[in-house]
Amino acid sequence: MEIKKVKRSEDYSLWYNNLVKNADLAEHSAVKGCMVIKPYGYAIWEKMQAELDRRFKETGHQNAYFPLFVPKSLFEAEEKNAEGFAKECAVVTHYRLKTNPDDKGKLMVDPEAKLEEELIVRPTSEAIIWNTYRDWIQSYRDLPILINQWANVVRWEMRTRLFLRTAEFLWQEGHTAHATKEEAIEETIQMLNIYADFAENILAVPVVKGVKTENERFAGADDTYCIEGLMQDGKALQMGTSHFLGQNFAKAFNVKYLTKENKQEYVWATSWGVSTRLMGALIMCHSDDDGLVLPPKLAPIQVVIIPIARKDDEKALVLDKVNELAKQLKEKGISVKVDSRDNLTPGYKYAEWELKGVPVRMAIGPRDLQNETIEIARRDTKEKQIVSLHGVDDTVNKLLLQIQDNLYAQALQYRNSHTWEVNTWDEFLDAIENKTGFVSAHWDGTGETEEKIKELTKATIRCIPMANKEETGTCILTGKPSNKRALFAKAY
RNA sequence: CGGGGUGUAGCGUAGCCCGGUAUCGCGCCACAUUUGGGAUGUGGAGGUCGUAGGUUCGAAUCCUGCCACCCCGACCA
Numbered sequence A: 001m002e003i004k005k006v007k008r009s010e011d012y013s014l015w016y017n018n019l020v021k022n023a024d025l026a027e028h029s030a031v032k033g034c035m036v037i038k039p040y041g042y043a044i045w046e047k048m049q050a051e052l053d054r055r056f057k058e059t060g061h062q063n064a065y066f067p068l069f070v071p072k073s074l075f076e077a078e079e080k081n082a083e084g085f086a087k088e089c090a091v092v093t094h095y096r097l098k099t100n101p102d103d104k105g106k107l108m109v110d111p112e113a114k115l116e117e118e119l120i121v122r123p124t125s126e127a128i129i130w131n132t133y134r135d136w137i138q139s140y141r142d143l144p145i146l147i148n149q150w151a152n153v154v155r156w157e158m159r160t161r162l163f164l165r166t167a168e169f170l171w172q173e174g175h176t177a178h179a180t181k182e183e184a185i186e187e188t189i190q191m192l193n194i195y196a197d198f199a200e201n202i203l204a205v206p207v208v209k210g211v212k213t214e215n216e217r218f219a220g221a222d223d224t225y226c227i228e229g230l231m232q233d234g235k236a237l238q239m240g241t242s243h244f245l246g247q248n249f250a251k252a253f254n255v256k257y258l259t260k261e262n263k264q265e266y267v268w269a270t271s272w273g274v275s276t277r278l279m280g281a282l283i284m285c286h287s288d289d290d291g292l293v294l295p296p297k298l299a300p301i302q303v304v305i306i307p308i309a310r311k312d313d314e315k316a317l318v319l320d321k322v323n324e325l326a327k328q329l330k331e332k333g334i335s336v337k338v339d340s341r342d343n344l345t346p347g348y349k350y351a352e353w354e355l356k357g358v359p360v361r362m363a364i365g366p367r368d369l370q371n372e373t374i375e376i377a378r379r380d381t382k383e384k385q386i387v388s389l390h391g392v393d394d395t396v397n398k399l400l401l402q403i404q405d406n407l408y409a410q411a412l413q414y415r416n417s418h419t420w421e422v423n424t425w426d427e428f429l430d431a432i433e434n435k436t437g438f439v440s441a442h443w444d445g446t447g448e449t450e451e452k453i454k455e456l457t458k459a460t461i462r463c464i465p466m467a468n469k470e471e472t473g474t475c476i477l478t479g480k481p482s483n484k485r486a487l488f489a490k491a492y
Numbered sequence B: 001c002g003g004g005g006u007g008u009a010g011c012g013u014a015g016c017c018c019g020g021u022a023u024c025g026c027g028c029c030a031c032a033u034u035u036g037g038g039a040u041g042u043g044g045a046g047g048u049c050g051u052a053g054g055u056u057c058g059a060a061u062c063c064u065g066c067c068a069c070c071c072c073g074a075c076c077a
Helices: A012-022 A039-058 A079-086 A126-136 A181-203 A248-252 A277-286 A312-331 A346-355 A366-371 A392-417 A425-435 A447-457
Strands: A026-028 A035-037 A069-071 A091-094 A097-099 A107-109 A114-121 A145-154 A168-178 A207-211 A223-230 A236-246 A256-258 A264-266 A268-275 A303-307 A336-338 A360-364 A373-378 A384-388 A419-421 A438-442 A460-465 A485-489
Touching (some): A012 A026, A012 A277, A035 A039, A039 A181, A039 A277, A126 A145, A126 A268, A168 A181, A223 A460, A236 A248, A268 A277, A277 A392, A303 A312, A312 A360, A312 A366, A346 A360, A366 A373, A384 A392, A425 A447, A447 A460
Parallel strands (some): A303 A336, A303 A360
Antiparallel strands (some): A026 A035, A069 A114, A091 A114, A097 A107, A145 A168, A207 A460, A223 A236, A256 A264, A360 A373, A373 A384, A460 A485
C-alpha cells in the first residue's frame, strides 16, 4: 500500500479523507453523498453500538424498529419539526418502474404508479413514532415508554464528508414518553450523561455538556442538550444531542393519557441520538500523521503480533511461541491478530498496523526466544520496550488501560489549552481567528447577536455549558448585560 | 444550490493544448533470494480512458448533456 502522506499541519481535510480511506474505514459509493462503511470501520462502529446499547438497556430502554418511510401527512403534523427538516428530505413519489418504450433496456418511472400520498424517507423518526405511541398509551400505567432504535436516516445534505456529514447515516434514536415534565427532563439529562460518559470513557474524547441556544435547538424541541468535543484542528464537533420535546409531539399527534385522578393529560417526550459521526470524532481527536490511533476499548484488534524469522526452522519456533502467546492474551479477553504474512517485511507491517491504529504491537524473533523477551510498542506514544515473556499478558492488559487513559488525558490537555475565556470583542476575535478552539464569552442572549457573531466570525454558540456558573458580565458584541458565559467555536 | 477544479488499471499518475488505440511508479500473480522499521531480482496478469451522445476515415485528446468527487460559499448531526 503506497500511501501519499499528507500531514495534518499541511491540509487537515485532505489528511482526514486520506486517513479514512487508507485505514480502510470507509469510501465513497456510487451514490452521491453516501458512503460504504468498510469492515474495519464497521467493526469500530459495532463496538460503539455495543457500549451504547448496554448503557441504554441498563437504564431500562428497549430496542424496537419503526418504518423507514413517513407519510407526508404525518411528517408535517408537528410543524416546527417538519419545517426544520423540509429542505433536506428525500421523497418517494412512485412505487414502480417500467421498460421505457422509447429506449428498450432502460427503465423509467411508471407514471401510472404515482403514490396517492408521498412518503418521506425519515430524516428522524419522531413523527412515525409518536403516531404509533398514540395507540400504545391510554393510562399512566402505560408510561413511561422507553424505546431506542438503531436505524439509518437520510438528510439530503448539499455538501458531504465521510462520517461527518453524509446523506444517509447510521444512528440510534431514543424516543421516550413520560407522564410528567420532571420525569421527561430527568430522562433527557440522564441520556446526556450517558453520552458524555461514553464519549469520555470509551471514545476517550472529553466533552462539554450544555444547552443549545434557541437558534441551534432541534426543530420541535423545547430544549436541546448536547455534548461538544474539540477536534485537533481547533474546530468543535457536536457529538450527541438529547432533546426535551415538551408536549409538542403529544399535541401534534394527540397522545394523551389518563391520570390516577381520571384526567386526560398530554404526554411528555424526549428524544436523543448519536450517529456514525462519532467515527469522525474518534479520528479527529486522536489520530496522527502516521494514521489512525484507536482507544483500546474500541479497537477491533487490540494487539497485533508480528513474528520475525529468517530460516524455516526459526519460523516454526517463533510461530509456536506467537500462537501460544496469542492464546494466552485471548484468554485475558484481549483481541489479538497474528500477522504471519511471509511476503511482507516487518517494517511494512509496522507501518500498516500503525495506519490502522492498533493500540499495541508486539514483535518476536529468534533473539527474543533466546532471551525469553518480546518487543512491545504502543501506538499512542510510539514507545518501544523489550519486556519479559513471563507475565506479558498482564503487562499488555495494563498497557491497554494506560493507552486508553493517556488518549483521554492528551485530548483533555489539548482542549484545556485551547479553551479561552475572553471579555472583549478584540480578545474574542483573536481567540477565534488565531488561537482556535473553544471560546467562553458573555453574550446578551439574543438570537440576533448570535447570528451577527456568526456572520462576522463564522463562530457559533456550541452550547451554554451546564457547568457554567451565573456571573455578571457584558456581551462581547453589544455590551448589554449578561449573566452567563456561552461557549463559542467554529464547528463542523 | 452558486463559484472554481478534477475524473486514465486496486492506488497515485503521464499523455489532452496540437486527434492515429495509453506512460511510469506502487500494488497484484508466479518463482527465487529475503525478513529486528515501508526488501531485491526475473517473468507475468490487469484498461468500456467517469458516463451518454455528437464531430471525424479515426476520439483519452475536440464539442454537448449527465454523473461523481475535491476546494470555497449558503444549509446541516
